[in-house]
Amino acid sequence: MLNGYKFDLRVYVLVTSVNPLEVFIYREGFGRFSTVPYTLDPNDKANKFVHLTNYSINKYNMKNYELDAKEKEFGGSKVSFSTLRKTFNDDLKVDWDSVIWT
Secondary structure (H helix, E strand, C coil): CECCECEEEECCEEEEEECCEEEEECCCCEEEECCCCCCCCHHHCCCHHHHCCCHHHHHHHHHHCCCCHHHHHHCCCEEEHHHHHHHHHHHCCCCHHHHHCC
């Protein structure tokens, strides 16, 4: 979870050979976030906006999702790695490059 919201990362990978294994990982991708804070409350079990991060589902809840100015600028529940990198480095004081790529 990040700031109380469930998320996943979409990473693009190109496999050019399996023997020997040769893989290229594209540095840019995106993160997808739920639009309702995560909870284990049994009453929210059926609320797909709590548990799913798929943008094609969450776009239907965007009218109920309170976007701050930063989220509006970067697209709400779907953000690029460069935006996540900036958030991790500036706001969370976590070095994105050492955590993700090493």
